[in-house]
Amino acid sequence: MEILKNRKTLQDFVERQKEMGKRIGFAPTMGALHKGHLSLYEAARKENDLVISSIFVNPTQFNNAEDLEKYPRDVERDILILENSGLVDAVYIPQVEDIYPEKTESQHYDYDGLENEMEGKSRPGHFDGVGTVVEELFRQVTPDNAYFGEKDFQQLAIIRKMVEKKQLPVKITGVSIYRAESGLALSSRNQRLSEERREDSKIIYEILVSVNRWFKLKSIAEIKEKVKEILSTQSGMELEYFMIADENTLKETETVEDSKSYRAFIVVNVDGVRxxxxxxxG
Known part of the structure; x- marks a missing residue:
């Protein structure tokens, strides 16, 4: 596996691969890799001749300097995981100046309102940071296909919108959420939970399974009350928000139309870990 530590080495590598006519699959990460990330590379491996990863903790998508400081970083461990997986041909580990050569600041994006829903309400500017780093990585890596997990469904929708508006020649593929045996969605943040609390947190998945069952039987208002009720009995867990939204617009809905697709979204703080x-x- 090639380890590409700056923009020049990346571009030289990509140029050689393109000259050989290789189809490139790409999945950017912020490191702290786990099996959920590897599922992206498994998907990429099936559809491409070459698979590239990137590891870059993007400063412009953090609203809170403390969150940026706390974000887990262990590049040597991440490289080992990628090498042992046998799924990745190269990993790009840029410096800040490779992504932000002048000022470390975001561009402004119009995502047709997607940025104002859910996470956007409490994290102003977050999706400008996401769009800036992903657009720059796409322009440097020039992939044919790029892969993102559905766990960050709003981010996936926003990247699709950015690619559409910027007319970038890359196909975006969403990959199903990778879950632990308990059902808990794998996340780099799970590292901050004790083993016992990770086990307790499976209640989040169990709630979503119940919501899917209730969707045809109860009103959305009744479902929301049930979710609040269940989490109110869980020690050390605080519901930040739960909603059912239109999958295309991400707007919360209180009524169901047969012609639309819906998704339930939940955020729970477990001992301060979001x-x-x-x-x-449906």
């Missing part, structure tokens, strides 16, 4: 999850319903 866990997000979602599930298609």
């Amino acid at each position: 866990l997000i999850d979602n599930m298609h319903v």
Whole structure:
């Protein structure tokens, strides 16, 4: 596996691969890799001649300097995971100046309102940071296909919108959420939970499974009350939000139309660790 530590080595590598006519699959990460990330590379391996990863903790998508400081970093461990997986041909580990050569600041994007829903309400500017780093990585890596997990469903929708608006020649593929045996969605944040609390947090997945069952039987208002009720009995867990939204617009809905697709979204703080999850319903 090639380890590409700056923009020049990346571009030289990509140029050689393109000259050989290789089809490139790409999945950017912020490191702290786990099996959920590897599922992206498994998907990429099936559809491409060459698979590239990137590891870059993007400063412009953090609203809170403390969150940026706390974000887990262990590049040597991440490289070992990628090498042992046998799924990745090269990993790009840029420096800040490779992504932000002048100022470390975001561009402004119009995502047709997707950025104002859910996470956007409490994290102003977050999706400008996401769009900036992903667009720059796409322009440097020039992949044919790029892969993102559905756990961050809003981010996936926003990247699709950015690619559409910027007319970038890359196909975006969403990959199903990778879950632990308990059902808990794998996340780098799970490392901050004790083993016992990770086990307790399976209640989040169990709630979503129940929501999917209730979707045809109860009103959305009744479902929301049930979710609040269940989490109110869980020690050390605080519901930040739960909603059912239109999958295309991400707007919360209180009524169901047969012609639309819906997804349940939930954010729970477990001992101060923010866990997000979602599930298609209906």
